[in-house]
């Protein structure tokens with residue numbers, strides 16, 4: 001069974017109602033820089049999309065527009081059939097539906113690991129304290145750091161902190177998880193423990209957008225690879241196809257430098 005045919009068949013079978021994240025003709029500028037150019041991207045429920053491309057190509061900006069950390073100049077973004085709200089309570093709710101994990105773990109330094117995973121549940125989801133505690137402990141267990149619950153982030157290794165950040169995002173029951181180079185700041189020996197948690201999440205059916213330079217992860221976990229350069233989606237393909245037979249010169253050039 002090749003990955004290509006499986007993904008193709010799955011795509012053919014996916015009705016539009018299964019589209020979870022839809023970007024239509026999205027454009028964004030930073031001053032004179034046209035950082036996102038006519039981006040069309042549809043992510044189906046349960047799909048794992050890996051975004052790769054040279055530094056400065058707009059990958060982080062793409063992620064940040066999906067949870068409205070950045071506004072867009074034109075085009076449209078919808079999550080689960082609803083247009084991305086501009087502000088207010090609707091925006092807070094939407095943000096809770098979109099989990100984000102950054103390169104820098106961004107944990108609250110003055111809160112314990114357990115409190116970090118409880119906070120959003122209490123504040124945004126209005127979960128009661130006992131419910132939030134139980135869920136936080138269960139998620140910390142799921143990412144393999146249950147024994148660290150009462151420590152502060154600085155007492156944990158980078159790999160452990162990033163797994164806590166994943167647990168914290170999952171605590172909001174997001175519909176989609178965005179990962180922006182989640183292992184780039186980690187020492188090499190800690191990369192796999194984070195990728196394994198992400199692999200498991202993918203197997204559990206989470207919809208994921210992952211910006212990464214980890215091509216092994218892309219090959220094994222992605223349903224689709226999106227290759228960006230200069231603010232454009234240059235190429236999209238199933239991982240087998242992309243890595244063995246990239247079509248564009250930009251992708252060929254990029255792969256020749258990193259593989």
Ligand code: ADP
Pocket residue numbers: 030033035053054055056057058059060061062
């Ligand atoms: P990538 O994640 O692919 O490396 P980014 O999305 O971070 O790319 O950045 C794309 C381009 O936009 C880069 O040239 C970067 O310098 C620029 N950029 C990113 N954020 C801002 C910002 N807030 N203001 C101005 N320019 C920015």
Ligand code: MG
Pocket residue numbers: 059060061180181
């Ligand atoms: Mg980036």
